[in-house]
Amino acid sequence: MLLSRRRRRALNTVGKVPGSIVAQKGSVKGQIRVIHYDAKGHTDQKFETVSELNQFVPKKKSAQADAAAHESAEYVPIERPDHVTWINVDGVGDAKMLKELSRMFGIHPLAMEDVANVHQHAKTDIYGDMLFLVVRMPTGDDGFETEQVSIFLIDGLVITIQEHPGDCLEPVRHRIANKLGRIRRRKADYLAYAIMDAIIDGYFPLVEKFAERLDEAGVMLESGGNRQLPLHLHSIRGELLLIRKVMNQHRIAIMNVLREEGELISPDTALYFRDCQDHVQQIIEAADTDRETCGEVRELYFAMLGEKNNDVMKVLTIIATIFIPMSFVAGIYGMNFDPKASELNMPELHWAFGYPFALGLMALMAGGLLAFLYRKGWLS
Structure with missing residues (x-):
C-alpha cells in the first residue's frame, strides 16, 4: 500500500x-x-x-505607474x-x-x-x-x-x-x-x-x-x-x-x-x-x-523473541542431554544376544536384580547430569 x-x-x-x-x-x-x-x-x-x-478580478495598475515603478531606483511597494x-x-x-x-x-x-x-x-x-x-x-x-x-x-x-x-x-x-x-x-x-x-x-x-x-x-x-x-x-x-x-x-x-x-x-x-x-x-x-x-x-x-526461543532451546537441550545417556543404556540392553551361546552375552539377564540395576543406572546418570548442569548455572 x-x-x-x-x-x-x-x-x-x-x-x-x-x-x-x-x-x-x-x-x-x-x-x-x-x-x-x-x-x-x-x-x-x-x-x-x-x-x-x-467582479472580483483585481484592478491592474496603470501602465504609467508600472513604468514609473520599473524605472525608479527605489522600491515601490504594491x-x-x-x-x-x-x-x-x-x-x-x-x-x-x-x-x-x-x-x-x-x-x-x-x-x-x-x-x-x-x-x-x-x-x-x-x-x-x-x-x-x-x-x-x-x-x-x-x-x-x-x-x-x-x-x-x-x-x-x-x-x-x-x-x-x-x-x-x-x-x-x-x-x-x-x-x-x-x-x-x-x-x-x-x-x-x-x-x-x-x-x-x-x-x-x-x-x-x-x-x-x-x-x-x-x-x-x-x-x-x-x-x-x-x-x-x-x-x-x-x-x-x-x-x-x-x-x-x-x-x-x-x-x-x-x-x-x-x-x-x-x-x-x-x-x-x-x-x-x-x-x-x-x-x-x-x-x-x-x-x-x-x-x-x-x-x-x-530481542524478546530471541530470548524466548533461547529458553525453549535450553529446555529441549537439557531434556536431550539427560535422555541421551539413558537411551544409550536402553539400546545396549535391547540388543538380541543369546545368553545360552556364551556366558559373556548379557549375564545380567540371568541376574535377579538385572532389571532394577539397569533402571537405577539410568536414574543415577540422569541425576548426575542434573547436578552437573545445576553447578554450572545452566538451569537458572
Missing part, C-alpha cells in the same frame, strides 16, 4: 504540450465559494460559473486594497473551469497545469506579481493520505483550489465570519498565511494518532508480543517517513515564501510565516522521534 502511494504518478499529461490543462480521471467537478471581507463586514456566497467571478477576496474551488475535474480561471485572473498555464495534476509536492513558485503555493493537506482518519491544495496570492485576492470538497479550513472561515483575531484587519497575504497555517496544524492530530498507535504497540509488547507487531511497526514507520518527507517539502516552500518578503509578503506577515515554519519543524521532530521509537520497539520485540 505504501509502495503504491510512493509510485503514484500522473500519466495523462505525458507527451503533451507544457501548460496543458487536463482533468484527472475520477476528479470532482469544481464548486465555487467566495468570501469577501474587510474590517467592516463580510459576504459568503456560492457561484455556479467562473464568469460570475468577474498598493494592496483594504478588502480581501477568497475564492475557493472544490474539485479539479472540470478542465474548462480551470482554463476560464486561468484566463480571467491571469494565472500562468504552467501553474494551472500543476493544479490539475494533483501529484505535485509542496512548493512555491513566483509568476510575476503572483505567488503560487502548493500545500499537501492531510485527509482521512486511517493512515496517512494527503490532498493537494493550490493557493494563488494576487493583489487583494487569494484563490484556493482543492481536490475534493471538505477541508480543515473551517476555523479560518469561522474567524472571518465572527471577526475573531486580526484576520479581518489584515491583507490578502495574511489570509494566505492563515490557510497554510491551518493546513500545517492539521498534521498535529495526525502525529498524535501515530503516537497512540505506538503506545498500543508498547502494550502489545508488554503482554508478550504478537506476530503482527513487526508489520504494525513497519506500517507506522513507513507512514511517519512520508510525513517527514512532506513536511520537509513544506519547510522549503515556506523558506521560498520568506524570500518574497517586501513584495508579495509584507514584513509583518513574514513573521507569521516564520511561526508556521516553526510548526513544520516541530512536526518533523515529532515524526523523527516516533520513527526512532518504532525501530527501538521492533528491536526489543526481536
